[in-house]
C-alpha cells in the first residue's frame with residue numbers, strides 16, 4: 001500500500017528514472033555466444049536492439065557445468081545450489097524466489113515457457129524440490145502457484161505467451177515480474193541440430209522483440225535477456241562438439257530502465273541481485 005503510494009508519488013513528481021518496478025527476464029535455455037553468432041549469419045537476432053551487453057558465468061555449487069535446475073535457482077533465488085536442485089539451497093533448504101517475493105509485495109507475476117509442465121527453468125521460480133525429476137511434487141507446486149501467478153508452461157509459441165502475459169501485466173495496473181523461457185534452443189543443441197536450433201532461437205528472438213517493444217513505450221520496465229548455460233559446445237564455425245552442456249559463460253543483454261547495471265561480466269547469482277534491486281529497492285516509500 002505505502003510502497004505503491006510511494007511509486008505513484010514518484011511517478012507524478014518527477015520523470016521516472018529511479019522508480020522502475022518492472023522486470024521481464026528472458027532465458028534462452030542452452031543459448032551460448034556462438035548460438036547467437038551462428039543464428040545471426042542467417043538473420044539478425046537479439047543484440048541489435050539491446051543496448052547493454054555483458055556475460056554471465058554459470059557454474060553451480062557442485063560442478064563447473066551447471067544444469068538448468070541449479071542455474072534457474074541462481075536466477076530465482078540468488079544462490080548457488082547443486083545440479084538437480086530446484087528452488088532449494090545446497091543443504092536442501094527452500095529459498096525465496098523473485099516470483100514469490102514479488103507476489104508478496106503485490107506485484108503481478110507471470111511465467112511462461114515452451115518447456116514441459118515440470119521443466120526446470122519455470123519450476124525453479126515456484127517449486128522447492130531437491131530433485132528436478134520429482135514430477136508429481138513439482139506439479140503440486142505448480143497447481144498451488146497458479147492460484148496467484150499467471151503461469152503458461154508447455155506452450156507452443158513463446159511469442160503468443162509473451163504477448164498474453166504482457167497484456168495481462170499492463171491490464172493489472174500493478175508493478176510486475178515476468179520470466180519467459182525459450183526451451184527448445186537447449187533441446188535442439190542436445191540433438192546437435194543446427195538449423196532447428198536456429199529456428200528455436202528465432203522464435204525466442206521474436207518474443208524478445210515483443211518484450212522490447214512493450215518496454216520501449218514505458219519508462220518503468222527493464223528487459224534482461226540471457227541463458228542458463230551453453231549446450232552443445234558450439235564453435236565459432238557453428239559445429240557442435242558435444243551433446244551435453246558446457247561451462248562456457250553465456251551472453252547477457254539488457255534494455256530499458258537501469259539497463260546499464262548489467263554491463264560487463266556477472267555471476268548468475270548477481271543477476272538475481274540486480275533484478276531484486278530494480279524490482280524492490282525503488283518501490284520503497286521515499287523519505288522526503
Ligand SMILES: [Zn+2]
Nearest residue numbers: 030186231245
Ligand atoms: Zn539441457
